[in-house]
Amino acid sequence: MKTYGYIRVSSKDQNEDRQLLALRALPVLPENIYMDKMSGKDFNRPSYKRLVRKLKEGDLLVIKSIDRLGRNYEEIIEQWRILTKEKRVDIYVLDMPLLDTRKGKDLLGTFIADLVLQLLSFVAENERRNIKSRQAEGILAAKLRGVQFGRPRKPIPEDLPRWKEAWEKGEVSSRQAAKILGISHQTFLHWIKMEKNSNKVDFF
Numbered sequence: 001m002k003t004y005g006y007i008r009v010s011s012k013d014q015n016e017d018r019q020l021l022a023l024r025a026l027p028v029l030p031e032n033i034y035m036d037k038m039s040g041k042d043f044n045r046p047s048y049k050r051l052v053r054k055l056k057e058g059d060l061l062v063i064k065s066i067d068r069l070g071r072n073y074e075e076i077i078e079q080w081r082i083l084t085k086e087k088r089v090d091i092y093v094l095d096m097p098l099l100d101t102r103k104g105k106d107l108l109g110t111f112i113a114d115l116v117l118q119l120l121s122f123v124a125e126n127e128r129r130n131i132k133s134r135q136a137e138g139i140l141a142a143k144l145r146g147v148q149f150g151r152p153r154k155p156i157p158e159d160l161p162r163w164k165e166a167w168e169k170g171e172v173s174s175r176q177a178a179k180i181l182g183i184s185h186q187t188f189l190h191w192i193k194m195e196k197n198s199n200k201v202d203f204f
Contacts, residue, residue: 003028003060006051007035008068019064022094028062057088060102065095066121067128076121157181164192 005023009016016035023033036045055061061083063069070076083089084101093099098116163177172180178188 001058001060002056003032003062004051004055005033005062006048006068007033007064008045008048009035009037019068022064023062026062026094052083052087055083055087055089058090060090060092062092062094064093066093066099066117073121077118080117157183160191167192 003026005026005028007016007019007023009019016037020033020035024030034047034051036047038045051061066076069079080091083091090101091099092102096116160181163172163181166172167174167177174188174192175185178185181188
């Protein structure tokens with residue numbers, strides 16, 4: 001029997017140290033720890049796939065929490081079934097000792113573990129949806145307060161009309177005019193287009 005660990009962080013900006021320390025304290029050998037830095041919305045993850053191919057019957061897979069395995073309720077349940085029923089691998093969730101398939105392998109123990117798994121999987125997915133909903137509500141509320149998102153708009157240079165006229169006369173190219181004004185070529189052309197359509201100047 002070998003013990004393996006799996007770590008997932010949802011982006012490159014997140015730190016995996018907390019999960020790594022928990023696995024090594026068990027201990028799980030460093031060479032047996034697999035990690036993905038990507039979303040948990042599905043199981044198309046390279047390190048996870050390599051880990052599953054490596055696992056043999058009787059091996060133990062350790063994860064810090066159920067949401068590290070994934071956040072989609074149905075996918076978590078399906079992966080749990082594949083690992084425990086088809087590959088006959090044991091799973092231990094550090095943050096939830098009840099989710100330890102090495103214990104209580106009788107009918108009652110299996111029933112309790114499956115019940116806890118389904119409950120936690122639902123909670124994890126529901127929390128993910130709530131976070132996205134709160135983020136959307138927060139963005140909407142900020143916009144209503146006048147908060148602007150994205151890059152700030154460039155101020156209109158005072159000598160812009162001069163270089164626009166020079167460009168129209170063919171004295172400078174649009175790229176040269178944009179460079180002199182300290183704006184992007186795209187912004188310069190956008191301003192020209194906007195002026196032709198209306199009297200409103202709109203930088204982006």
